[in-house]
Every structure is written in structure tokens, then in C-alpha cells.
Amino acid sequence: MPEPLIFELSRPGRVGCNLPACDVPQKELSALIPARHLRTAPPGLPEVSELDIVRHYTRLSQKNFSVDTNFYPLGSCTMKYNPKVNEKVVCGFQFARLHPYQPEETVQGVLQVMYEMQEMLAEISGMDAVTVQPAAGAHGELTGLMLVKAYLKSKGQEKRTTVLIPDSAHGTNPASCTLCGFKTKQIKSSANGCVDVKDLEEHLDETTAAVMITNPNTLGIFEENIVEICDRIHKHGGQVYMDGANLNAIVGITKPGMFGIDVMHFNLHKTFSTPHGGGGPGSGPVGVRKHLVEFLPVPVIRKEGHQYKLDYNLPKTIGKVRAFYGHTAILLRAYAYIRTLGGEGLKKVAENAVLNANYLLALLKDHYDLHYKKQCMHEFVLSGSRQKKKNDVRTLDIAKRLLDYGFHPPTVYFPLIVHEAIMIEPTETESKQTMEEFAGALIKIAKEIEENPELVRTAPHTMPIKRADEVRAAKEPILRWMGKKTI
Numbered sequence: 288m289p290e291p292l293i294f295e296l297s298r299p300g301r302v303g304c305n306l307p308a309c310d311v312p313q314k315e316l317s318a319l320i321p322a323r324h325l326r327t328a329p330p331g332l333p334e335v336s337e338l339d340i341v342r343h344y345t346r347l348s349q350k351n352f353s354v355d356t357n358f359y360p361l362g363s364c365t366m367k368y369n370p371k372v373n374e375k376v377v378c379g380f381q382f383a384r385l386h387p388y389q390p391e392e393t394v395q396g397v398l399q400v401m402y403e404m405q406e407m408l409a410e411i412s413g414m415d416a417v418t419v420q421p422a423a424g425a426h427g428e429l430t431g432l433m434l435v436k437a438y439l440k441s442k443g444q445e446k447r448t449t450v451l452i453p454d455s456a457h458g459t460n461p462a463s464c465t466l467c468g469f470k471t472k473q474i475k476s477s478a479n480g481c482v483d484v485k486d487l488e489e490h491l492d493e494t495t496a497a498v499m500i501t502n503p504n505t506l507g508i509f510e511e512n513i514v515e516i517c518d519r520i521h522k523h524g525g526q527v528y529m530d531g532a533n534l535n536a537i538v539g540i541t542k543p544g545m546f547g548i549d550v551m552h553f554n555l556h557k558t559f560s561t562p563h564g565g566g567g568p569g570s571g572p573v574g575v576r577k578h579l580v581e582f583l584p585v586p587v588i589r590k591e592g593h594q595y596k597l598d599y600n601l602p603k604t605i606g607k608v609r610a611f612y613g614h615t616a617i618l619l620r621a622y623a624y625i626r627t628l629g630g631e632g633l634k635k636v637a638e639n640a641v642l643n644a645n646y647l648l649a650l651l652k653d654h655y656d657l658h659y660k661k662q663c664m665h666e667f668v669l670s671g672s673r674q675k676k677k678n679d680v681r682t683l684d685i686a687k688r689l690l691d692y693g694f695h696p697p698t699v700y701f702p703l704i705v706h707e708a709i710m711i712e713p714t715e716t717e718s719k720q721t722m723e724e725f726a727g728a729l730i731k732i733a734k735e736i737e738e739n740p741e742l743v744r745t746a747p748h749t750m751p752i753k754r755a756d757e758v759r760a761a762k763e764p765i766l767r768w769m770g771k772k773t774i
């Protein structure tokens with residue numbers, strides 16, 4: 288049974304609130320607002336009680352999969368548990384009521400948090416300085432590339448206009464380059480899933496501005512030649528950008544600064560346990576080596592004696608990349624997380640993320656194809672090729688069938704270099720039992736594909752929405768009630 292829409296619950300005269308009578312005389316209102324902007328008929332809002340509306344939205348929320356209700360092994364996204372203590376910190380009276388226009392001396396606490404975040408992320412990554420302003424990983428990419436561009440310009444190297452990107456990269460990498468005015472060239476991966484160093488070498492020339500490397504990469508494999516790659520780029524006068532989305536696998540174990548990286552971003556909503564949302568709220572701080580520091584976005588948060596200050600005085604800055612100071616409430620949550628765990632705790636995060644992924648891989652590798660047969664880091668990429676070839680069941684069908692078993696599907700069809708890719712990331716916060724149940728479901732589905740492929744092809748069977756037309760939903764979204772005919 289489809290849920291009634293809130294407009295269908297409407298009953299004439301039913302109300303959920305009592306508003307005081309309007310105390311502005313009608314005559315004054317009419318004088319203030321031109322007649323053409325005044326309503327001539329009521330707005331047609333649903334007439335419902337408070338209880339109607341509470342039940343309606345609570346029911347809707349229960350239809351969602353979320354980290355708080357279901358295992359969510361969405362590869363590359365690091366959907367770890369968001370500890371509730373972080374929410375407590377950020378909702379506290381001291382922080383929730385701050386206003387970004389308050390004078391510095393009245394917001395010393397939050398400035399201290401932002402300053403210490405800059406310092407802690409620099410320590411964690413081995414970079415020399417960090418800005419916490421960018422609003423997401425992709426925004427961090429754009430910011431980092433703008434820094435590279437400003438640096439190259441200051442050296443009279445404007446002819447360097449190309450960025451090299453491995454074929455396993457996340458789509459945001461080439462998109463950020465294009466937004467920043469760079470051209471991109473694709474570098475091949477070798478048979479072991481790492482960057483093909485020979486192919487990289489062949490693409491390097493005097494137009495190379497930078498290479499963008501994800502490490503560990505999106506196949507869940509550590510780039511074993513990372514130091515050599517950085518050396519080669521630097522010899523050719525280019526910069527190395529590291530996409531730090533997969534930091535969860537190495538946090539506390541090693542530091543990108545030690546590989547020779549010049550600039551990188553962090554995804555606080557991945558590694559540091561803050562919530563993800565539909566395109567936000569996230570946070571994508573950027574770390575840089577010394578030679579890029581003078582170009583950082585303003586304001587930089589500094590400490591002078593016991594005072595924290597917003598420093599706008601950077602003559603070569605790329606300017607602001609975000610209103611005010613970035614997503615402060617996300618920084619507060621990440622700060623609480625890092626402070627709760629400490630250095631040793633963060634190291635355990637990486638160790639357990641890698642252990643969990645390898646355990647899950649061991650449970651699954653006989654049932655689905657695995658193209659890159661290496662020990663994985665925090666995630667791994669299976670392939671549904673076997674199931675597609677033999678039984679004409681696609682990876683998308685497998686993902687949909689998982690919903691019937693109560694699991695959010697893994698990332699599918701990414702990275703692009705694996706056919707029928709199934710990209711699984713359990714994170715360190717899942718228990719052995721949960722992973723075994725998930726593996727059990729995937730193994731059962733593999734069996735169903737052999738015995739009754741139609742059951743999987745037509746999944747999900749238990750969800751209120753079966754297969755949404757995702758393209759149409761994005762291109763022609765229906766965002767308001769237009770009467771029954773739109774349903």
C-alpha cells in the first residue's frame with residue numbers, strides 16, 4: 288500500500304497550530320505590499336493536526352536506509368558510525384548560538400577549535416599547513432588546484448595547463464580540474480591495480496601542471512610506487528595532488544607528507560566520522576607544503592600568545608572559497624572525534640578498517656570475481672561479470688536484491704576500470720557478526736542467481752519504491768504537489 292501523501296490526509300478545518308491574530312492592520316499591510324503580491328486565495332496547504340504530521344514524517348524517515356539503522360558498505364564513501372557524543376558537543380549552548388559576525392574576542396573557543404583542527408590535520412597528514420574552509424572533498428580538490436595554479440603562475444609557469452589523472456580516479460578529480468581551467472589526461476593502471484609508472488612517464492612534459500593521485504586508490508590498493516611517482520613529477524616541474532578520501536586506511540599509520548605530496552584534501556565526513564548529507568554538509572580541509580602556504584584562502588586562523596585571530600593579510604591568497612569560515616559545526620564534530628580517540632585510537636581505526644575489509648573479502652572472494660588479486664586496504668572491488676555472463680544478472684540487480692536482505696548496497700559500477708564493479712567498504716565500526724550476515728546475503732544471492740535469476744532481476748520485492756528512474760528524477764524532479772495526476 289503506498290503511503291498517503293500529506294495532502295491526502297488533509298481535512299477541512301483541521302489545524303496543527305494556533306497562530307495569534309495578525310496585529311498589523313489590513314490597511315497598513317496593503318500600503319506596505321503592492322496589491323499584485325497579495326494573495327487572493329488561501330495557499331492550499333494541507334490541513335492536518337500535529338499528530339498527523341509527526342506520524343507522516345516519522346514514517347517517511349523510517350523508509351530510509353541510514354548508518355543508524357542498516358549496514359551501509361558504500362565503497363569510497365566511508366560510511367562509518369557517527370558517534371552521538373559529537374552531536375552533543377555541537378548542539379551545546381556554547382556553540383549552537385554563535386554568529387559568524389561576532390567579534391573575534393567573543394568567539395575564542397570556536398577559533399581555538401578551528402586552529403587546533405588546522406594543527407591536528409597537519410600533524411596527521413605530515414603537511415605544513417591546513418585550511419579548514421572548503422565545504423567538501425570536491426571543493427577541497429578545487430581549492431587545492433587553485434593553489435597549484437597560483438603557485439605555478441607566481442613562478443611564471445602558466446604554460447603548465449595539464450593535470451594527469453589515473454583511470455581509476457573518482458569523477459570529481461577531472462571535474463575539479465575542468466572547473467579550475469586545467470586540461471586533463473588519463474593515465475593507465477597496470478595489471479596490479481596501481482598507476483602504470485611507464486605510462487605516467489610518457490605523459491609528462493613541459494605542460495604538466497600536476498598529477499592527482501588517490502592513495503590508497505579506489506581499488507582499495509596502496510600505490511606502492513608513490514614516492515617514485517612524486518619524485519618523477521617534481522623532476523618535471525609538476526605538483527602532486529593527493530585525493531585524501533581514502534585516508535581511513537592509513538590514518539595514524541603513515542603520512543602523505545612523507546610520500547612527497549604537495550597538496551591534499553581530507554574528507555571529514557569520511558575519515559573523521561561526521562555525517563554525510565545529500566551533497567552536504569561535509570567538510571574538505573586542504574593541507575599544503577610550505578611553498579603553497581602563502582596562497583591559502585583567507586582568513587587563516589592564527590594563535591598569538593593566548594589569543595586566536597582571523598588573519599586576512601595574505602597578499603598572494605587565492606581569496607575566500609566559502610562564506611565565513613567553512614562548515615564550523617562539522618569541524619566541531621570532527622574535533623570531538625579526534626580528541627576522543629587520540630593518536631593511538633586513530634591508528635586503531637585504520638588497522639581495524641583494513642582488517643574488516645580483508646575479512647569480508649576473504650568471505651566473498653570465491654563467490655564473485657576479483658580482478659586485482661591483492662590484499663586490500665580499507666575496501667575492495669568485486670565484479671559481477673561471472674553472474675552477468677552466465678545468468679544475465681547485472682550488478683545493479685544484485686544491489687537491488689541486497690535491499691530485500693536489509694542492507695544498503697555497496698557502490699556499483701565504480702571504479703570504471705572494473706566491469707560490473709561492486710565496491711565494498713565495511714569501515715572499522717562494523718562487527719564481525721554484521722559482516723558475516725552481509726557476506727551471507729551476498730553468497731545467498733549468488734546462489735539465487737544460479738537457481739532463480741528472475742528473482743534477482745526483478746528485485747527489490749520488499750521496498751516501497753522498486754526501481755526509480757534516476758535520470759528522470761534528476762532531470763525532471765517533481766518538487767511540489769500538483770494534484771493526484773502527478774502520482
Ligand SMILES: *Cc1c(COP(=O)(O)O)cnc(C)c1O
Nearest residue numbers: 363423424425457459530532554
Ligand atoms: C568521496 C570522494 C571524493 C569527493 O568527496 P566529497 O566530499 O563527496 O565531495 C573524491 N574522491 C574520492 C576517491 C572519494 O571517495
